[in-house]
Amino acid sequence: MTFTSLELADFILRGIATGQLLHMGLAHGSTQPHAIRISQRATISCMVAYLWLTAPLPDQFYGHWRGLLLLLTDGLIYCLWLLASYSFRDHFSLVRLPLWLQGLLTLYAAWFAYFFVIQQGVGLFHTINHVLVIVLALHIVYLAIHDYQDDLLDKRRRARIQVTCLVCVYLVFLAGVELAPEFIRHHRLYSPTNAVLVVLALVTYTVYAKNNRLSEALAPAAVFTQPQTAPHPLRQKLDQFIDSKAYQQTGLNLAALADHLNCSEYQLRKYISTELGYRNFSDFLNQHRLTDASVQLSNPELSSTPILTIALNCGFGSIGPFNRAFKLRFDCTPSEYRQTRLKTSQLQ
Known part of the structure; x- marks a missing residue:
């Protein structure tokens, strides 16, 4: 040839x-x-x-x-x-x-x-x-x-x-x-x-x-661990935002939060990814929203509250994203989580 x-x-x-x-x-x-x-x-x-x-x-x-x-x-x-x-x-x-x-x-x-x-x-x-x-x-x-x-x-x-x-x-x-x-x-x-x-x-x-x-x-995001002489300027502002549970606002995005904290989107992105170790903004929000939801689902006094109501109160726009995010974190559905937690509280 x-x-x-x-x-x-x-x-x-x-x-x-x-x-x-x-x-x-x-x-x-x-x-x-x-x-x-x-x-x-x-x-x-x-x-x-x-x-x-x-x-x-x-x-x-x-x-x-x-x-x-x-x-x-x-x-x-x-x-x-x-x-x-x-x-x-x-x-x-x-x-x-x-x-x-x-x-x-x-x-x-x-x-x-x-x-x-x-x-x-x-x-x-x-x-x-x-x-x-x-x-x-x-x-x-x-x-x-x-x-x-x-x-x-x-x-x-x-x-x-x-x-x-x-x-x-x-x-x-x-x-x-x-x-x-x-x-x-x-x-x-x-x-x-x-x-x-x-x-x-x-x-x-x-x-x-x-x-x-x-x-x-x-690669997985790395959390900044080197010693710092002074806290990050966004730390106190973001802590106050979380403590006030303002993350429960429906439709909250990075731009709105940056505007609320009076900083640029780039600064906020870098802080949440580098200092806190999150790869995307929704994971950062869901970490706090799902914690609130798990507390409410475990409360016997809220046992008759619809799961949709809890999801909306925590900042989720609809039940679908809430169910997916909840199962991803807790490896069970919200209703299964509620049943397990309420049964545990009754036995105690």
């Missing part, structure tokens, strides 16, 4: 991109949570598979490996979705999903592997998967921007913007490829141009990530 100089250059560029991806997978993310590291490395594996499956080589060259490369290539968006979910949703976990949903996802993963490895991606599902790629890509954008204002970590806020821009560019590129005339997609310059763009994107991302320490954005 002989290759033209253009094809050889294409292979070299893909090799450079592969090396860069492998370096990213091995050298970065040591401080990140385990789930993020796993999904990040799975994403990198899929990107490497994409690079070599789209190389200027005939299908028969890959032999039995083509099915695996096809599986990883078409699974890229799913790995990206998992990476975005674990990165931008602090309490996300596949094991927390209902058992029936975990079962459905397991069956879907088995079918996905069978279709692309055994059937080599031949069938209607390949087209369906292209639609799912767009749906998941749009949902990644949603995950990145949905809690942007609630996020207290400045580096992760920048990462949200980066992800949104990159995914949008990817969608435009995908649409352009699908809508482009056939001769463009099969032009001899298309493959090396694609390889050049991948290398440039990886180099740009690596330099940006290193300069801005993006890997730290996904």
Whole structure:
């Protein structure tokens, strides 16, 4: 098998991109949570598979490996979705999903592997998967921007913007490829141009990530423990705010609290994340709101008070977010918590 100089250059560029991806997978993310590291490395594996499956080589060259490369290539968006979910949703976990949903996802993963490895991606599902790629890509954008204002970590806020821009560019590129005339997609310059763009994107991302320490954005927030000669100027103001239970205001956000404390949003974000160890503003509020709710649910005198009333009095806008936040913290529903606590108080 002989290759033209253009094809050889294409292979070299893909090799450079592969090396860069492998370096990213091995050298970065040591401080990140385990789930993020796993999904990040799975994403990198899929990107490497994409690079070599789209190389200027005939299908028969890959032999039995083509099915695996096809599986990883078409699974890229799913790995990206998992990476975005674990990165931008602090309490996300596949094991927390209902058992029936975990079962459905397991069956879907088995079918996905069978279709692309055994059937080599031949069938209607390949087209369906292209639609799912767009749906998941749009949902990644949603995950990145949905809690942007609630996020207290400045580096992760920048990462949200980066992800949104990159995914949008990817969608435009995908649409352009699908809508482009056939001769463009099969032009001899298309493959090396694609390889050049991948290398440039990886180099740009690596330099940006290193300069801005993006890997730290996904690590657990550290509480500032070094001795200080004087208390933080926001400490007394925030303590007074908490003591007055003003956090029970419905719809309270970071901007409103910063205005109330007469400080900038940046100062307040930095204080709550660095000094108090919270990664997002809603967790900070819920810590105090749920404590109040647990006290009221344990009070026999309030046993006839509807749980919705307690939730609203504590600052939650509706029962749904209250139930989810309560179960996440106490590992049971509010009604189960109330029943247990009231029975305990009756036995005492």
